[in-house]
Amino acid sequence: MMSTMRVLVADDHEETLNFIRRGLTQAGHIVSTVDNGREALFRATEESYDAIVLDRMLPGLDGLSILKMLRAGGIRTPVLLLTAMTRIADRVEGLENGADDYLVKPFAFSELHARLNVIIRRPAVLEPETSLRVLDIELDLGKRIARRGGRRIDLQPRELLMLEVLLRNPHRVMTKTMLLERVWDFDFDPQTNIVETHISRLRAKLNADFDQDAIITVRGAGYMIRSE
Structure with missing residues (x-):
């Protein structure tokens, strides 16, 4: 069973945001939500989370840009990228820029929960020797x-x-x-x-x-x- 975790969810679609928040809360997790990119970046850099659920298409600052900034700043919090894009190239781009996993909309909450379970249990990526x-x-x-x-x-x-x-x-x-x-x-x-x-x-x-x-x-x- 997954232990309680703190999750930041960033999505500008109110129904999706509430859907994820309700499911994670019922599963016993502590959830923070934002509906724009700039607030997502601020929260992700200023507060500590066990995982981030990040929509790729956010107003103000898109999810891919946020992801690049987090990784460039040394923040290794596991990120599950949500996307409505179905092209493999788009998903690969997200993974290559630091996403730990991706999920294509629409999705079942059970799958999102399972994927979060996987990425927070992966061993931390070691920084290359310099x-x-x-x-x-x-x-x-x-x-x-x-x-x-x-x-x-x-x-x-x-x-x-x-x-x-x-x-x-x-x-x-x-x-x-x-x-x-x-x-x-x-x-x-x-x-x-x-x-x-x-x-x-x-x-x-x-x-x-x-x-x-x-x-x-x-x-x-x-x-x-x-x-x-």
Whole structure:
């Protein structure tokens, strides 16, 4: 059984608004309603809700614009988008802009309630990683910039990728085979010293003017980033 939740419902059609409010209230939920886009945006940003039922065609500010603003502002409240548009492209557009689900009008309250039940139980979407850090070594994943002790280190693309693999596995020995697969996309050993050569170059750049070796060689096994 769904626990009590706070829901914001935004729809300019009075009959639809009352229909949803009555159903959710009878189901034991706390419901706030608005009939225009600007009020919907204000409520959604200033108050806390477990879910938002948002009509796509609202006066003042349309539902899609509200959705974009909420997501751009970091508000991840689950949104069920209501639409009278039946084209798949319109529904896809809503989903691509941050809607968790959509429902085409007219609809049965039981379906709306079931869809709300689903979207509020989905695990929160994790924000993508922007950087990796182990001790004093940091890699900005977006800008592809490496630093040690706050100082920028100029690395070649393969060196950056190798550093990323090591930083993502700080307590794990990365074998030559693993590095060939993840850095060069090789599923075979080319019988060269390509891994050793790049590790040597990466180590030299990371260690320049530093006393402690950033990369540990585990003899007969592989390499790992120093994490303690």
